[in-house]
Amino acid sequence: MRLLDILRAAVLVCLPPLVACSGGGFATHSGLSSDNFISVTDGKPTGLYVLRNSAGVEVCITNYGARIVSILTPDRDGRLADIVCGFEYVRDYRVIRQNFGALVGRYIGRIQGASFEIDGRRYELPAAGNGHCTHGGYPGFADRVWDVESCDGRSVSMRYLSVDGENGFPGNLDVKVTYSLGEDNGLEILYQAETDRATVLNLSNHSFFNLSGDLSSAVLGHQLRVASDSIAEYDSRKCVTGRFLPVEGTPFDFAEFHAIGERIEADDSQIAAGNGYDHTWQLNHPDGEMFEAAFVVEPASGRTMSIVTDQPGVHIYTANGLNGQIAGKGGILYPRRNSVCFETMHFADSPNKPQFPSTLLRPGEKFCSRTVFRFGTDAAL
Numbered sequence: 131m132r133l134l135d136i137l138r139a140a141v142l143v144c145l146p147p148l149v150a151c152s153g154g155g156f157a158t159h160s161g162l163s164s165d166n167f168i169s170v171t172d173g174k175p176t177g178l179y180v181l182r183n184s185a186g187v188e189v190c191i192t193n194y195g196a197r198i199v200s201i202l203t204p205d206r207d208g209r210l211a212d213i214v215c216g217f218e219y220v221r222d223y224r225v226i227r228q229n230f231g232a233l234v235g236r237y238i239g240r241i242q243g244a245s246f247e248i249d250g251r252r253y254e255l256p257a258a259g260n261g262h263c264t265h266g267g268y269p270g271f272a273d274r275v276w277d278v279e280s281c282d283g284r285s286v287s288m289r290y291l292s293v294d295g296e297n298g299f300p301g302n303l304d305v306k307v308t309y310s311l312g313e314d315n316g317l318e319i320l321y322q323a324e325t326d327r328a329t330v331l332n333l334s335n336h337s338f339f340n341l342s343g344d345l346s347s348a349v350l351g352h353q354l355r356v357a358s359d360s361i362a363e364y365d366s367r368k369c370v371t372g373r374f375l376p377v378e379g380t381p382f383d384f385a386e387f388h389a390i391g392e393r394i395e396a397d398d399s400q401i402a403a404g405n406g407y408d409h410t411w412q413l414n415h416p417d418g419e420m421f422e423a424a425f426v427v428e429p430a431s432g433r434t435m436s437i438v439t440d441q442p443g444v445h446i447y448t449a450n451g452l453n454g455q456i457a458g459k460g461g462i463l464y465p466r467r468n469s470v471c472f473e474t475m476h477f478a479d480s481p482n483k484p485q486f487p488s489t490l491l492r493p494g495e496k497f498c499s500r501t502v503f504r505f506g507t508d509a510a511l
Contacts, residue, residue: 154294159188161199169222179286181311196288198231198337206432206507211343211463221360231338232272233338234265236299236371237332239478246481248328255298267297285310291492301327316504323497330481330489338469341428350391353427356384364403372483406450410443411440431509439501442487447471474501
């Protein structure tokens, strides 16, 4: 038996009436070949899993990093286009250090000084060049092969066991993520986790969106509304201070619709610290309730996206670090600010900032969080 056939057999295959949800041997509507995602990484098989609904929305996910690879949605005239950055080959995700579509953890954002304390015991984490632990250190959840537990064409569930001491974090952490696509064009991400030792946890998806469907273009014309009165303040080194700044009258005020690019180059200390938008907005709702955090519209295509979450914050990043050097799907070179991320999450450095909502998870507790990205067309501004 050829190696490709062995790998195909190792990955879950299921064929419900509307859609294939499979590890290999098919092409997606977005143009991806599932064979390009078949590999063995760290001794575990990877594959591509496809969700579709009757409206033609298609979501492709790989279990390498539990990543969203593509999202195909219609514009106001029914034309379908892929609206997220990513790669055509699973190997590129391993070689090119970008979080395109990834589930980031154990802790998305910075933990300052690469350490924190629980119950009087200090835990040391891997530090990046800035002296802080970013996105849980490397390799993080985005760099792991997740075990696919189920897939039925409308949802796929994946699990990863992060062992005690991985990247310095305490506790054997059992994490499960389920991606579900509804007939209302909502893509729900359900996060669940349990631990056998007290630990900290901050999970999010890191998809890069461009609702125009042209990933070579900037998102500066996208119209954005955010349900927030404040952002987590940065110092000049882009470290959170533990304070919140009111957004009223600043470039961060999106209580009403504004183009993303309207004030992104403003003379503002917070804009300077983030080199654009790369900040966490504190949402105007009680923690734990589902709430529309943000709404974005691309005027030319008419595509819209609503971001609904139970998390206390949404981190909005306008791809300020891309520079046209990374070739994505279709060979497109991704330029600066070609996309925008909406990372629903807790705040950076919460383990060292007791004034922030807690990210502590103890044995016997069950972590559960939901975020929904709902796609549509032609919202009234």
